[in-house]
Amino acid sequence: MSVYQATASAPVNIAVIKYWGKRDTKLILPTNSSLSVTLDQDHLRSTTTSRADPAFTQDTLWLNGKIDEIKAGGRLETCIREMKRLRKEIIEDKDASAPKANQVDLRSLQLSEYKVHIASYNNFPTAAGLASSASGFAALVSSLAQLYSLVPPLVSPSTLSLIARQGSGSACRSLYGGFVAWEQGVRPDGSDSLAIEVAPQAHWPEMHALICVVSDTKKGTSSTSGMQRTVETSTLLQHRIKEVVPARMAAITTAIQQRDFDTFARITMADSNSFHAVCLDTEPPIFYLNDVSRAIISVVVEYNRLSVERGEGYKAAYTYDAGPNAVIYALEKDIKEIIQLVLAYFPQTAGEFKDVLGVFGGSVQDVNVHAKIPEGFNDKVASKWEVGSVKGLIHTKVGDGPRALAPEEALLNADGIPKTLA
Amino acid sequence: MSVYQATASAPVNIAVIKYWGKRDTKLILPTNSSLSVTLDQDHLRSTTTSRADPAFTQDTLWLNGKIDEIKAGGRLETCIREMKRLRKEIIEDKDASAPKANQVDLRSLQLSEYKVHIASYNNFPTAAGLASSASGFAALVSSLAQLYSLVPPLVSPSTLSLIARQGSGSACRSLYGGFVAWEQGVRPDGSDSLAIEVAPQAHWPEMHALICVVSDTKKGTSSTSGMQRTVETSTLLQHRIKEVVPARMAAITTAIQQRDFDTFARITMADSNSFHAVCLDTEPPIFYLNDVSRAIISVVVEYNRLSVERGEGYKAAYTYDAGPNAVIYALEKDIKEIIQLVLAYFPQTAGEFKDVLGVFGGSVQDVNVHAKIPEGFNDKVASKWEVGSVKGLIHTKVGDGPRALAPEEALLNADGIPKTLA
Known part of the structure; x- marks a missing residue:
């Protein structure tokens, strides 16, 4: 049996047009659009490993080696649930209706039903006073996207940004590198409140x-x-x-x-x-x-x-x-x-x-x-x-968007427990 | 020959609706109305003595015992000139056209043509960081109003406030005690940009x-x-x-x-x-x-x-x-x-x-x-x-409006020079 696990890192972004005010506090829909510069992950990043395993008994998340409770109806739960839903909708259900297993990937079609273990780590201390929620939720969503094969061209970063946004508003902007706008959108369900790339890192690397x-x-x-x-x-x-x-x-x-x-x-x-x-x-x-x-x-x-x-x-x-x-x-x-x-x-x-x-x-x-x-x-x-x-x-x-990291960079050990506990 | 001299004190005011922005910088016309509380002169005040004398060779002003240059076209010059103009218009010219000397006062009808000596003193140090321009210009205008007999019912504080305003915008509000509005006005000449009493000190002395x-x-x-x-x-x-x-x-x-x-x-x-x-x-x-x-x-x-x-x-x-x-x-x-x-x-x-x-x-x-x-x-x-x-x-x-002080409180000596020089 193969291991269903993926590790991703995501960058910090610092807005130049600020997000301040929500029109929907549950869906995290902003009162105005915003725009940020994605900063280089070589300096500041969140790294997250997600693992799905039929043997796990509940979804569990460790932040910097310490368990972070996944509250029902809370932001972490929302992001994890929405990523599972996306997996089911885009891959598992589609496959069931028109079975073409070789067009998706070799992984289990029941992956979204497994519990997950997630370990996340910020390489900058809390004392720095830098918000880690943007890079943190972007890394969470990115690692789950890797785990669930929700990657381009099947799923765009903009689509993932809809989910990251529900973790922390500004997290949606960390799904792209370079210069990124978060369009406020107009729909009540938030389906058009997402991140788009204004210009990539390579456009203005200076x-x-x-x-x-x-x-x-x-x-x-x-x-x-x-x-x-x-x-x-x-x-x-x-x-x-x-x-x-x-x-x-x-x-x-x-x-x-x-x-x-x-x-x-x-x-x-x-x-x-x-x-x-x-x-x-x-x-x-x-x-x-x-x-x-x-x-x-x-x-x-x-x-x-x-x-x-x-x-x-x-x-x-x-x-x-x-x-x-x-x-x-x-x-x-x-x-x-x-x-x-x-x-x-x-x-x-x-x-x-x-x-x-x-x-x-x-x-x-x-x-x-x-x-x-x-x-x-x-x-x-x-x-x-x-x-x-x-x-x-x-x-x-200015830096690039989320990165898929090699298996050896995983934060979870063979048993699905963080390699480093706080 | 009598001495043409008057001493007045005026209070500080602290706005509760702030004045910030001019639509006319020369006339000092504000972009919005404002409202202030006049503070008690027993604690904070500016005192000014003004004296008119045919022997004086030029208008001269001492602030805290030190000569303050009256620049042509400057704010001090404007206030002194406007007070002289008001004296001439309301008393001297009126008297000339319909001579009824006993209805005005016993003073010289040529008073507005004499040069003035003015001494002003703030009882609070500059180090306190309290703006002295409001009380200062209010005291200047009030002492000249006393000197020129431009007092109620002939001239209201609101009319004087039109002139104080041209010295320092917020000075117009120090022409009344209690709670005072400075109405922004709409006329380009500023003739309706003046102070009005919202409520006197006695309305809310607590x-x-x-x-x-x-x-x-x-x-x-x-x-x-x-x-x-x-x-x-x-x-x-x-x-x-x-x-x-x-x-x-x-x-x-x-x-x-x-x-x-x-x-x-x-x-x-x-x-x-x-x-x-x-x-x-x-x-x-x-x-x-x-x-x-x-x-x-x-x-x-x-x-x-x-x-x-x-x-x-x-x-x-x-x-x-x-x-x-x-x-x-x-x-x-x-x-x-x-x-x-x-x-x-x-x-x-x-x-x-x-x-x-x-x-x-x-x-x-x-x-x-x-x-x-x-x-x-x-x-x-x-x-x-x-x-x-x-x-x-x-x-x-909360305090009262400008006060006319007794001759013995004058800041000028018999020669028309400040009793205390810096």
């Missing part, structure tokens, strides 16, 4: 990102509860939804297609500001940006001012999700200068997240020796912060 | 205010330049102007008329949030709130949550102008509890601004012994800040 992991003492408001409070109480959100976002979606899509970084940067920053503005316009108000976040904004603003003065247009674009961390998008040619500038204001300890050494040749131990403020930069725009204010820097770039 | 003076390292964006940047770049401001503010103006006016603190508080906080939201939605974004401001908001939000749980409705309302200082409005019966709560999170040094001792009997040296968190309050909503984070507390209340 798009880099610097994640500044910002310390925060305050426990933030969860995005799930926060966004609904905004929907219920903000007097500005509806205008953002109806007027502001549609125009920006169109404009940034064109900017990406034309590889127009200046426009991309302006829209990205404006939409981050707009998102945090509607958070503030919530009762009670939601704040995700702290004084360090503000200081990073001031540094990026001055960097762009200088760049515009030199006739080079905007060269850096900050964006903030539901937390204090900054993600700075920039082109490969400028990323070294930007890292040097960030180091000048936010000196680093010898932390774990130092994927910035690449731009310096990787040979130096103390990355702070590279701190440098460009000539003509008004260094009064922010004061220099103490070590630890930005507790880590992650340098990455 | 309205108290606690000003929390917050330290900030960052130099903020001036409101004059900031608001025009918002007008030019924010995609949310127009919605605020057209839809949000008009509804709030009507609702808070009713709340004031009905002495409905719960509604007053909800609208006040919502409009402060909305104002800071459109600041954030500006390119580049404008931030006035810092981490201490945010912590004060968290404390007020939790205080209200507890109060609502107890069936008492909202009991505190924060509002923030173009800076990090909080003003907390509350009713007299609750202000002591609120001061105790603020002291628990933001301990005080023996600073200058301690007009909070009144509620404790005024006998204690170290005000921090009064720190107290109400039972049932979730003290995890904010961490306790170090001494100096809130560098002063000013406890005040």
Whole structure:
């Protein structure tokens, strides 16, 4: 008997047009479309192994080696159930009605009836404050898609994104690499609220990102509860939804297609500001940006001012999700200068997240020796912060979509139990 | 020969519906109406003495004992010129056409042609971060109105507010005590953009205010330049102007008329949030709130949550102008509890601004012994800040409009020079 098991990894994505607000909280249907850049899995990823076995007695999931309860009616249960349903509908039922076993695959046609064991692992610590739900649910859906042979051309990433969306809204955007839109859709059943590829990774591989992991003492408001409070109480959100976002979606899509970084940067920053503005316009108000976040904004603003003065247009674009961390998008040619500038204001300890050494040749131990403020930069725009204010820097770039991994990369052992338990 | 001199004081006002954006920057015509509470001059005030003398060779103004240049076409020049014009139009010209000297006053009919010396003094230090332009221009206009006999019933505060507005927009609201609206008006010449009294001080004297003076390292964006940047770049401001503010103006006016603190508080906080939201939605974004401001908001939000749980409705309302200082409005019966709560999170040094001792009997040296968190309050909503984070507390209340002061309170000596020079 063969082993029914598959392992996949999926990337993190960081939106440049933000998702904030649901019109259906159960199906996770958004109040506006959004658009993101998929980040490179070589740096940040979730990896998931799924295994179906008639001997398993119940669906079980381990997250980072620890059992995560699959609650009835919960998001995990929904995704697993929907993937089983898709398997049954597209392969098993179809085969039953018109038996052509050799056109599907050699695997059991009863696979969707077996219980599954799933192990998922994020390669970035929770302490980094990076949302793992997008990459996590994308990896879950991708590994189940491999397990169930729900792969192109039979099933597109867009179709899988309909299911990942029900795990975590932004997870749907991690089903593609490159530049990805989540179209809000109009149907009540959510069948048109899915991810589409705006441009692949290869279209604009020079798009880099610097994640500044910002310390925060305050426990933030969860995005799930926060966004609904905004929907219920903000007097500005509806205008953002109806007027502001549609125009920006169109404009940034064109900017990406034309590889127009200046426009991309302006829209990205404006939409981050707009998102945090509607958070503030919530009762009670939601704040995700702290004084360090503000200081990073001031540094990026001055960097762009200088760049515009030199006739080079905007060269850096900050964006903030539901937390204090900054993600700075920039082109490969400028990323070294930007890292040097960030180091000048936010000196680093010898932390774990130092994927910035690449731009310096990787040979130096103390990355702070590279701190440098460009000539003509008004260094009064922010004061220099103490070590630890930005507790880590992650340098990455636009990446590809979910990957099918080789059997030896599986997270489950021969008995279907995680190789590493927490 | 008699001395043509008058001294007046004028109050600070703190808006609950915020003014942000001009439709005419020269005439200072706003993009939306606003509404404020006038604060008690016994605590915070600007005092101004104006003197007209045929012997003076030029209009001269001293602010806090230091000469402040009256630039041609500038705001000071505009206010002085407009007051002279009003004097000429309403009294001198009228008298010339129909000479009835005894119906005006005994003073010279040529008074508007004399040069003036003006001394102005704010009783609160610039370090407090409180805008002095509103009380300052209101005191300037009020002292000139006294000097020129432009007083009721001949001239109403609303008419004077048209001139104060051209000195500093929000100054027009300091021409009345109590609760004051600045109606945006529609005429291009600004003749209907003026202050009106919504309710006098005596209508709701229980309205108290606690000003929390917050330290900030960052130099903020001036409101004059900031608001025009918002007008030019924010995609949310127009919605605020057209839809949000008009509804709030009507609702808070009713709340004031009905002495409905719960509604007053909800609208006040919502409009402060909305104002800071459109600041954030500006390119580049404008931030006035810092981490201490945010912590004060968290404390007020939790205080209200507890109060609502107890069936008492909202009991505190924060509002923030173009800076990090909080003003907390509350009713007299609750202000002591609120001061105790603020002291628990933001301990005080023996600073200058301690007009909070009144509620404790005024006998204690170290005000921090009064720190107290109400039972049932979730003290995890904010961490306790170090001494100096809130560098002063000013406890005040709703107050009256500009006052005519006695000759012995004059700031100018017999020679028309400030008694105290900086």
